[in-house]
Amino acid sequence: MQDYFQVGVITSTHGLKGEVKVYPTTEESRRFDDLCGQKVYAGRDGSLEELTIVSVRYFKKQVILRFAEKNNIDEVSSLRQARLLISREQALPLEEGEYYxxxxxxxxxxxxxxxxxxxxxxxxxxxxxxxxxxxxxxxxxxxxxxxxxxxxxxxxxxxxxxxxxxxxxxxx
The missing domain is CATH 2.30.30.240 (PRC-barrel domain)
Structure with a gap:
């Protein structure tokens, strides 16, 4: 069983203050509101970087996030195309007979x-x-x-x- 679930893909940077645009891959895009203040993981090439979401905004079909650990465009540019993951414990609960x-x-x-x-x-x-x-x-x-x-x-x-x-x- 998987330990982490993908909720989005970081597509690009947004502005100069360290925000990123995320394409949500979860059925519930407003789910990101619940993740504000929580740890998430940027995954690429088998490695995970732990990040804390501090702000969430929505623009068209994308989510704009800012992380506590990143404060400018230079610090978030390396996150482009990374998968945004959450832990199994953060996943929405399932009903009987449902599976991730x-x-x-x-x-x-x-x-x-x-x-x-x-x-x-x-x-x-x-x-x-x-x-x-x-x-x-x-x-x-x-x-x-x-x-x-x-x-x-x-x-x-x-x-x-x-x-x-x-x-x-x-x-x-």
């Missing part, structure tokens, strides 16, 4: 007839329901709607998702 996408990625997907279908490589968010993208060796990806009729069991401990393929899904 980061925990699902990489799980083996097995059909209820015993066939191993592949590895979950992505989760697409649509208006109606999520769609699981299953990477298959030497074949095109298989897409399965993340609905109760298709996703029968998710077992994080075993690293496996059991699915039922509705007629015609493999033909798409």
């Amino acid at each position: 996408v980061a925990d699902l990625l990489g799980l083996k997907v097995v059909a209820d007839d015993g066939r191993e279908l592949g590895i979950l490589t992505d989760v697409l968010t649509t208006g109606a329901n999520d769609v699981y993208v299953i990477g298959r060796q030497g074949q095109s990806d298989l897409m399965i709607p993340a609905i109760r009729q298709c996703v029968l069991k998710t077992d994080l401990e075993a690293g496996e998702i059991l699915v039922h393929l509705l007629p015609g899904l493999e033909d798409l």
Whole structure:
């Protein structure tokens, strides 16, 4: 299971006083208000830099943040293109039967007839329901709607998702 979850990507600097623009990758962009005053992590090349958010503003589809540890444009310019991460403890709580996408990625997907279908490589968010993208060796990806009729069991401990393929899904 993942220890850190991505909530955004630092796209560029903003102004001269050490602010950065962040493209949110969380479904709840106002989530950054809750992170003000808390520690977050800028991740790049396997290393993490701990930062404390001291101000949050919203501009168009981006979030403008300032960190306590950075006071000018020179200090934040190295953060460009870094992933902005939070700890698992800071993540929003889940309801029964819900999972963090980061925990699902990489799980083996097995059909209820015993066939191993592949590895979950992505989760697409649509208006109606999520769609699981299953990477298959030497074949095109298989897409399965993340609905109760298709996703029968998710077992994080075993690293496996059991699915039922509705007629015609493999033909798409």
